[in-house]
Amino acid sequence: MKAVLALADGRIFKGKAFGATGETSGEVVFNTAMSGYQEVLTDPSYRGQMVTMTYTQIGNTGINPEDIESNQLYLSGFIVREYLDCYSNYRATMSLDAYLKENGVVGIQGIDTRALTRHLRDKGAQNGIISTVDFDPESLVKKARAIPSMSGLDLATGVTCDKPYHWTQGLWDLQTGYPEVDRKDLKYKVVAYDFGIKLNILRCLVSAGCDVTVVPATFPAESALAMNPDGIFLSNGPGDPEPMKEVIENIKKFVGKKPIFGICLGHQLLGLALGGRTIKLKFGNHGSNLPVMDMATKKVEITAQNHGFSVDILSLQNVAGLAHENLNDQTVEGMAHKTLPIFSVQHHPEASPGPHDSHYLFNRFVELMEKHKA
Ligand SMILES: NC(=O)CC[C@H](N)C(=O)O
Numbered sequence: 268m269k270a271v272l273a274l275a276d277g278r279i280f281k282g283k284a285f286g287a288t289g290e291t292s293g294e295v296v297f298n299t300a301m302s303g304y305q306e307v308l309t310d311p312s313y314r315g316q317m318v319t320m321t322y323t324q325i326g327n328t329g330i331n332p333e334d335i336e337s338n339q340l341y342l343s344g345f346i347v348r349e350y351l352d353c354y355s356n357y358r359a360t361m362s363l364d365a366y367l368k369e370n371g372v373v374g375i376q377g378i379d380t381r382a383l384t385r386h387l388r389d390k391g392a393q394n395g396i397i398s399t400v401d402f403d404p405e406s407l408v409k410k411a412r413a414i415p416s417m418s419g420l421d422l423a424t425g426v427t428c429d430k431p432y433h434w435t436q437g438l439w440d441l442q443t444g445y446p447e448v449d450r451k452d453l454k455y456k457v458v459a460y461d462f463g464i465k466l467n468i469l470r471c472l473v474s475a476g477c478d479v480t481v482v483p484a485t486f487p488a489e490s491a492l493a494m495n496p497d498g499i500f501l502s503n504g505p506g507d508p509e510p511m512k513e514v515i516e517n518i519k520k521f522v523g524k525k526p527i528f529g530i531c532l533g534h535q536l537l538g539l540a541l542g543g544r545t546i547k548l549k550f551g552n553h554g555s556n557l558p559v560m561d562m563a564t565k566k567v568e569i570t571a572q573n574h575g576f577s578v579d580i581l582s583l584q585n586v587a588g589l590a591h592e593n594l595n596d597q598t599v600e601g602m603a604h605k606t607l608p609i610f611s612v613q614h615h616p617e618a619s620p621g622p623h624d625s626h627y628l629f630n631r632f633v634e635l636m637e638k639h640k641a
Pocket residue numbers: 312502503504505506507508530531532533573574575576577
């Protein structure tokens with residue numbers, strides 16, 4: 268079946284349908300990870316976006332019930348060069364095509380993803396539409412132009428959990444799979460704010476020794492402090508951090524009271540709560556092969572990333588300093604408060620997909636909580 272991708276600036280790509288059929292729209296971004304499409308599909312931070320994989324063959328390893336980062340697919344469209352239906356993996360239980368169909372995600376295959384990526388890199392991420400029902404370029408471009416811009420959209424409060432819960436699953440291991448950890452063995456009480464949290468973050472926190480209570484995005488700071496936690500964690504999530512005023516005000520109440528660790532959207536929200544500002548990048552960083560320098564040790568780590576916004580570190584001059592830097596585009600990859608036990612990173616130390624170079628950051632959080640306790 269035919270499918271067409273139209274960008275808001277008028278560029279058209281003709282391909283074939285895969286996954287669900289119909290029409291879908293969102294901000295078109297590209298992801299440079301060579302593997303891990305299942306984790307990309309289930310990352311809630313992609314809500315409102317259509318993801319182009321730059322790796323050419325997608326589908327080879329099928330879909331398995333274990334490699335999920337949330338229980339739902341939040342992205343609005345999936346774009347690949349070549350979809351492979353004959354998957355092979357000992358854990359796979361279904362094909363990617365069947366999975367997208369089951370979850371109502373519209374995909375397009377057989378388009379020149381290199382040309383699309385170069386276009387987005389030159390012109391910037393922009394809105395687009397995929398259709399298997401309307402093939403009229405003019406009408407499609409008109410529809411793509413009518414979609415609201417990602418800037419100004421609060422998408423995170425729509426993907427958070429309904430009520431607090433405990434998380435006790437640790438990191439996956441070939442022998443044991445995902446272990447269940449006894450809460451009695453977890454030493455550091457952490458309240459984790461869920462703005463669309465990836466499951467591997469929770470697993471990393473547990474494996475680092477944290478007794479994690481996950482709470483909804485707007486859970487009052489007073490109630491969190493009443494639990495007497497050792498630390499506060501702020502998660503990743505979709506959309507623009509700037510309009511999340513209530514959440515930002517809430518985070519301010521933890522500053523100076525508890526150690527805080529933020530990842531991605533959590534890092535951006537922390538930047539805003541500390542009085543800084545965030546900016547929208549031209550096309551952002553999405554992938555699992557992005558070099559970052561830890562400014563304290565000067566070590567370079569290869570990281571997983573998925574973001575379109577960034578903290579303007581100059582706006583935080585007297586409050587926080589640059590702790591990590593992206594070596595490709597020199598964007599702010601992490602910050603540390605000048606006097607308080609507060610730090611955050613723009614990239615994803617939990618990986619999934621991606622290398623484990625940055626896992627040490629969960630231990631850094633634990634060390635900070637230990638010191639603060641003492
Ligand atoms: N992965 C994330 O948390 C993404 C944060 C934010 N939505 C951005 O695009 O920059």
